[in-house]
Structure formats: C-alpha cells, structure tokens
Amino acid sequence: GTACDVTDPAAVQAAVAAVAAHFGGLDIVVSNAGAAWTGPMATLADADLRASFELNFFAHQSVAQAALAVFRAQDRPQDGGSPVLGGQLLFNVSKQALNPGPNFGAYGISKAALLALVRQYALEEGEAGVRVNAINADRIRSGLLDDTMIKERSAARGLSEELYMAGNLLGAEVRASDVADAFVALALMQRTTGAVLTVDGGNVAAMVR
Numbered sequence: 001g002t003a004c005d006v007t008d009p010a011a012v013q014a015a016v017a018a019v020a021a022h023f024g025g026l027d028i029v030v031s032n033a034g035a036a037w038t039g040p041m042a043t044l045a046d047a048d049l050r051a052s053f054e055l056n057f058f059a060h061q062s063v064a065q066a067a068l069a070v071f072r073a074q075d076r077p078q079d080g081g082s083p084v085l086g087g088q089l090l091f092n093v094s095k096q097a098l099n100p101g102p103n104f105g106a107y108g109i110s111k112a113a114l115l116a117l118v119r120q121y122a123l124e125e126g127e128a129g130v131r132v133n134a135i136n137a138d139r140i141r142s143g144l145l146d147d148t149m150i151k152e153r154s155a156a157r158g159l160s161e162e163l164y165m166a167g168n169l170l171g172a173e174v175r176a177s178d179v180a181d182a183f184v185a186l187a188l189m190q191r192t193t194g195a196v197l198t199v200d201g202g203n204v205a206a207m208v209r
C-alpha cells in the first residue's frame with residue numbers, strides 16, 4: 001500500500017507512478033475516497049462546499065488524469081481487431097447524486113458533478129478503449145456511516161438500527177462487500193462504459209431514469 005492525500009494532485013501523481021512502477025503498469029483504478037459535509041445550503045459555509053468539491057470531485061479528476069497518462073504511456077497492443085482494452089476507471093458516486101437528501105447538499109452536489117465527470121470521461125475515452133463506470137451505493141456501514149450516525153438516523157425515524165439498515169426493497173442490509181463485488185462485476189463487463197450501477201438493496205427514488 002501507499003498513502004496519499006488525493007486532494008493534492010502532485011501526491012496523486014506520485015502514488016500512481018509508484019503503483020505503476022511496482023506492478024509494471026496500471027489496469028484498473030477504483031477512485032473511492034469521499035466524505036460527507038452536511039448542513040442546509042442556505043447557511044452552509046463556503047469553505048465546507050469547496051472542501052466537499054475538492055475531495056468528492058476534484059480529487060477524482062486528479063486520479064483520472066494521472067491514471068489516463070499511464071494508460072496512454074502503456075500503449076497496449078490491439079487484440080485481434082476488437083477495441084483496445086486500454087484501462088478502466090471506476091468511481092464511487094452515491095445515491096445522493098440521484099436522490100438528494102436534506103442537509104446533504106454539499107455532498108450530493110459534488111457527487112452529482114462526479115457522476116457527470118464519469119459520463120464525460122466515458123464519452124472522451126471510449127475511442128481509446130478506456131472504460132469508465134460508477135457505483136451508486138446507499139446506506140453502507142463504514143467510517144462515513146458509522147455507529148453513531150446509524151444510531152441517530154434510526155432513532156430519528158423511530159426504527160431499530162437493524163430495520164433502518166435494511167430499509168430497502170430487498171429488506172436486507174447492504175454491505176461494503178456488496179459494493180466491492182459490484183466494482184469487480186463492472187470491471188468484468190467488457191462492453192460497458194458510462195454506466196452507473198446501483199447497490200442499495202432497491203430504492204425507487206434513487207433508480208436511474
């Protein structure tokens with residue numbers, strides 16, 4: 001592993017270079033880092049909105065640029081007439097990008113911009129054989145949705161923590177491992193680009209339309 005602050009483009013470039021040197025190249029990047037700044041838009045500190053965009057949007061742009069530079073430098077050979085498999089970019093978006101919740105504007109708006117970035121890269125890099133896709137997850141137990149937040153949110157809805165976490169069409173908690181499995185599935189879908197795959201147990205309001 002190598003640590004870096006993804007909001008620092010030079011650090012991202014150094015990390016990508018270290019990875020490429022260690023593994024002899026770069027095939028798939030999962031750009032995963034993110035955090036939620038909260039508060040109503042009307043009184044949200046400008047600094048919070050900008051910080052959210054730095055991490056949830058610009059950092060992903062830095063990762064994508066650094067990865068694409070390596071994909072191009074690799075100059076992989078054509079495989080018998082089918083499109084060049086020129087590398088993959090995968091991004092962790094959020095249901096907030098499609099189904100915004102109150103007081104999550106800073107997060108949701110930057111994630112919506114990230115979803116637009118995914119589509120833009122898919123559009124511009126398809127010809128190079130680079131596939132660009134995203135996951136749209138919701139309510140995953142993690143550092144972002146930690147035990148304290150789960151307690152607060154379930155109490156606010158008058159639900160047990162178990163029922164709150166299983167509040168979806170399948171009635172089952174969605175795990176971080178489900179998100180990881182979805183990234184692997186996207187990585188294997190060789191003719192899919194510009195897609196957002198929902199991993200939330202089913203939520204009509206967050207369905208892509």
Ligand SMILES: NC(=O)c1ccc[n+]([C@@H]2O[C@H](COP(=O)([O-])OP(=O)(O)OC[C@H]3O[C@@H](n4cnc5c(N)ncnc54)[C@H](O)[C@@H]3O)[C@@H](O)[C@H]2O)c1
Nearest residue numbers: 005006007032033034092094137138139140142143144145
């Ligand atoms: N938990 C959910 O319900 C949920 C739902 C939808 C999307 N997501 C997204 O999933 C992704 C992962 O979040 P998570 O839920 O696992 O939360 P998490 O807090 O456990 O993980 C976020 C990770 O991002 C890293 N990070 C934050 N700022 C960074 C920086 N400047 N440089 C490098 N790394 C940095 C943190 O160290 C942490 O490891 C995020 O993009 C988040 O928006 C989470």
